[in-house]
Amino acid sequence: MAVTANWSGQGMRDVASGTISLNSNTFGAMLMTGYAFNQDTHHFRSDVTGEVATGTGYTYGGATLTGATITYDATSNEVRWDFADPSWPTSSFSASQMMVYKRRGGTSSADELVMYIEFGGTQTVTSGTFTYQVPATGAGVITVS
Numbered sequence: 001m002a003v004t005a006n007w008s009g010q011g012m013r014d015v016a017s018g019t020i021s022l023n024s025n026t027f028g029a030m031l032m033t034g035y036a037f038n039q040d041t042h043h044f045r046s047d048v049t050g051e052v053a054t055g056t057g058y059t060y061g062g063a064t065l066t067g068a069t070i071t072y073d074a075t076s077n078e079v080r081w082d083f084a085d086p087s088w089p090t091s092s093f094s095a096s097q098m099m100v101y102k103r104r105g106g107t108s109s110a111d112e113l114v115m116y117i118e119f120g121g122t123q124t125v126t127s128g129t130f131t132y133q134v135p136a137t138g139a140g141v142i143t144v145s
Contacts, residue, residue, distance in 0.1 A: 002120045005140060010043035011102075011114040020102050020112060022081050023070045027114065028103040029086040029132065030062030031095035037116045045101050045111035057091025057130070064103060071138070077145055080138030087131040094124040098132055100139070115140050 014020040028045075035050040042048065045061075054060045067084035086098075100115040117132070 003117065003135075004120070005115055005117045005135075006037070006039060007115055007140060007142075008042065008113040009039045010041075011112055014102075014112050015114070020114065022114075023068055025068075026103045026105075027065040027068065027083070028062050028101050028111070029065055030099050030101070031058065031088075031093075031130075032097045032099065033095055033122065035097050035099075037097070037099075037118075039116070042113055044113065045099070045108040047113070048099050048108075050097075052093050052095050056093050057088050057125075058093055061103075061108075062086070062098075063088060065100065077143055078137070079142045079144060081140040082134060082138040085131050085133050087129050088125075089129045090127070091125050091130045092127055093130070094122050095119070095130070096122045 015022060031052045032050040035048060052058045063086040065083045065086055069082050071080050073080060096119050098117040099113060102112045102114060104110045
């Protein structure tokens with residue numbers, strides 16, 4: 001199953017305007033099942049539905065991302081945003097999507113969406129660690145020309 005990552009349209013506008021800094025803000029990663037992402041209109045975490053239930057290794061709002069970096073690859077003309085692989089240890093749940101958002105520490109209506117990742121099918125963990133492995137080229141790529 002192919003994993004696909006898409007930037008949030010509203011989130012990229014926030015990055016371009018300086019509301020979101022990909023290398024200095026705190027970001028979260030939440031897991032969902034059955035969510036229908038709308039790249040144009042979904043702007044805040046409160047717009048997201050189908051979050052994995054709290055318990056069995058998952059907590060509402062997901063995990064805090066660490067190690068965010070931005071690099072430029074001159075050969076491919078790509079700006080790459082990367083972060084450490086988020087994981088949920090001692091877990092038992094299923095998820096088919098992940099949303100990356102700016103974690104402000106308040107209500108879900110204030111947390112801006114940045115990136116949506118579709119796993120290509122439902123992934124299940126039973127009494128183990130659920131990990132999203134960030135691609136070697138980074139979590140998100142912008143090609144410039």
